[in-house]
Amino acid sequence: MARDSVWRTFLVAAVLCIVCSVLVSGAAVGLRPRQERNKALDRKKNILIAAGLYEPGADIEGLFAGVRSKLIDLATGKPVSPSEVDPASYDARQAARDPDQSVVIPPESDLAGIHRREKYAFVYLVEKQGQVEQYVLPIYGKGLWSTLYGFIAIDADANTIRGLTFYEHRETPGLGGEVDNPKWKELWPGKQLHDAQGQIQIEVLKGAVAPDSPAAIHQVDGISGATITCRGVSNLLRYWLGPDAFGPYLAQQSQHSTTR
Ligand SMILES: Cc1cc2nc3c(=O)[nH]c(=O)nc-3n(C[C@H](O)[C@H](O)[C@H](O)COP(=O)(O)O)c2cc1C
Known part of the structure; x- marks a missing residue:
């Protein structure tokens, strides 16, 4: 296939799309547990804020015990x-x-x-x-x-x-x-x-x-x-x-x- 052919351009673009989508979806799936953990932690922090028990920098899990x-x-x-x-x-x-x-x-x-x-x-x-x-x-x-x-x-x-x-x-x-x-x-x-x-x-x-x-x-x-x-x-x-x-x-x- 000639270096500057139309087909080669499409092939490079398609390979790039596949690689990028695998990387993005891999990151999304891989980071999901961390996102869920942070969401749960944020919920606990807000419960503590409402109850007047939150102190900036304090251990949220400890306070939530x-x-x-x-x-x-x-x-x-x-x-x-x-x-x-x-x-x-x-x-x-x-x-x-x-x-x-x-x-x-x-x-x-x-x-x-x-x-x-x-x-x-x-x-x-x-x-x-x-x-x-x-x-x-x-x-x-x-x-x-x-x-x-x-x-x-x-x-x-x-x-x-x-x-x-x-x-x-x-x-x-x-x-x-x-x-x-x-x-x-x-x-x-x-x-x-x-x-x-x-x-x-x-x-x-x-x-x-x-x-x-x-x-x-x-x-x-x-x-x-x-x-x-x-x-x-x-x-x-x-x-x-x-x-x-x-x-x-x-x-x-x-x-x-x-x-x-
Ligand atoms: C750009 C813009 C944003 C507004 N945002 C809010 C808002 O977030 N909450 C709200 O109650 N009124 C908001 N208002 C005002 C309402 O349209 C309304 O005038 C107001 O609630 C009446 O309150 P007041 O009787 O204390 O003036 C906004 C108005 C403008 C023009």
Whole structure:
């Protein structure tokens, strides 16, 4: 074959494509276990951040040793048996997309704007000497541009917030993206989810909370220029902590805490 023939050019290009695709797919497959490990580590880090236990540079696995994860059935609030669903391989995000592992949310209850949700969810119990100190729950829902994914940490009374963090979203930096601002996140600890009748009341206001209002214990200052993202945060919290998601589980924990 002549050195500068058309066929030779195609042959060189084809061989180059095959070599490159083998290299890229080999790297993707070879690095997958490391990616999975990093994803799991990042999840643990964010759970610790919500619970106020994360220290930069600290050993995440060591800090996470005091956290126990439990897979629960959201409809009943009861633990799911490992023979029914293997917690080691359960992926809640994948489950939420699988019609067999999720439920459709009727539009009138779909406060979080997610259309369907997984049947089973992880709860993370922060324990000290065998006693639960905090419950950390995964939460997600629509903001303005994106779905926000985060964790909320709740005290053993199943009512008082200990921390809130969002680890993934595509809201505008400086506007909706301020949900990541540590100053805004500092406003959450101590706020209460429910009123005396057990109704969920937590909300982000448009503007500032009136400190002497009786409702202030359930309210957080809004982020200026980000009312839509803030409304999304209120709505996703009300959905996930309400009767259609973690509500049954939280009600059972608050009964334990009042009978202890
Ligand atoms: C480029 C651009 C990006 C915006 N990003 C956000 C956002 O991430 N979150 C949000 O709530 N509002 C965002 N807004 C503003 C909304 O359109 C809306 O005006 C705002 O939520 C109203 O909040 P305010 O009543 O506090 O001004 C953005 C507006 C523009 C022009």
